[in-house]
Amino acid sequence: MEQSDKPARSRGGADWTYPPAIARTETYRRRRLGWEIAIVLLVSVGQSAIYSVVSFVRAATRAPISQQQTQLNPSRSAEPLWDAIYQFLDIFFSLALVALAVYLLWEPTSNALRRIGLDFRRFGGDAARGLLLVVLIGAPGIGVYAIGRALGQSIAVIPAPLDSSWWVIALLVLAALRAGLTEEVIFLGFLFDRLRRLGWSWTGIIVSTALLRGSYHLYQGWPSALGNVVMGLVFGWCYKRWGRVMPLVVAHTIIDIVAFVGYPLAAAWWPGIFAPTPAPSPSS
Template sequence: MPGSTPSDLPSLPPLTRGERVRVRWEIWIVLAISVGQSALYSLLSFVRSILRALESSGTLADQQTTLNPTRDSAAFWDALYQLLSILFSLSLVAMVVYLLWEPGSNALRRIGLDFRRFGSDVGRGALLVVVIGVPGLALYAVGRMLGLTLQVSASPLDAARYTVPLLVLAAVRAALVEEVVFIGYLFDRLRRLGWSSWSIILTTAGLRGAYHAYQGVGAIVGNVAMGVVFGWCYRRWGRVMPLVVAHTLIDVVAFVGYPLAVVLWPGVFAPAVSPTPTPTSTATP
């Protein structure tokens, strides 16, 4: 039974009526400027892709989206824009951690984003890569074959010397933004509002699925499943770090290994003919 699963999450004091109102407003504001905004754009992009497929009598598999697009034709400016984009995204993580910080309480330690148990965190993260990463890749391939998933270009094919380090940083950025906000922050705030663990797990998993909806049906299903597993693990372990490790490893493999996958399995990973731009919440120079 879900209710019998032990939890390592710390108990939280009850909120007054005024504090509950403040927390609700805070949640909506955080979502509006971070993952919630991206989820809305992603859902609209998914609807637009469906309409485009109907107009052309094609499928979602005929369309393409790029996760780490080139921002400038000149190598130096492209690298600079990419780096600034990563840094500004991490500022959202810093803001959320700041909001979680309380007098006499270390927010990073409370959500388990520290290095006290780094060895076990890496081990648990590696296990999650096997549990989530391999089935996720299979789900993507099946979605492509069924015409339900867009062609996802994980990294530029015209790779420069700076590409791999930037892709690794992009993977770390994605892991921190998603796991700190979806798991660390929302678990803390929604528990303070009296939500049950499974209500939080299912809600954050649904939001994670919407966040990746622009990639198609396979990505929605896969990320909802990932959200459920990650939420359950956080409830069980009380630590965000294993989730960040797992998410980073999955994205590094996807980003850096994408060109190799194109060569080995062109039918699944090769770019579509007409790329379809996907709106994001990050300003593009």
């Protein structure tokens, strides 16, 4: 007997249910979306968030937070040329994960880059919005870190030195672009799309991705993690309102360029806040 494509009426005659074939297709679709989310997170920002939480727990059980430190863009080799090669490869393969997320978003009738707003059609407006976010988020973020250091609750972040080789600044700019693309495309462009298709509310999506963003930065201490949760809430609201990830990539990249390149200067000017406090000697 040929099966109809129309929904079948239940025994009571009042409710409608999907026929088995459509129900199986919907179940498969939801499972596939769930696996896509899990795999993308486990090879990208989710993996980093887990390491960040473990790193913070380890740091908190070893010594006072104020006496510990972590390094931004650590060196990969003692030889400058090989260090540059390793750094470049690290950036390249990280961007490959961004490409994977975009590829999964791609559909035969829909350009994924246009759908999430990662293109140059409105770059002037995107850049203006990004600069506004830099002012709203960047300066308070520096203040949060400084207050955390003053309270002894933030781990000292050691920047990469700027005077080792001529290409260091260029690599730091690429690293900042990598961070902007990785976090905003995956946290916003990819997760917002997939969680929305699973039926999540906008509030649930914005809050959950903001919390994930905060855990991603917990290795710097809970004040920095809290600051990034606030950043995630603001960025999530902006993405829902604007429908474009480009302004957020611009803002994030500029904030990180200032952090990666400007931080060494701040560490020299205000060593008590932006440089690590030497641990007391055993005899003291």
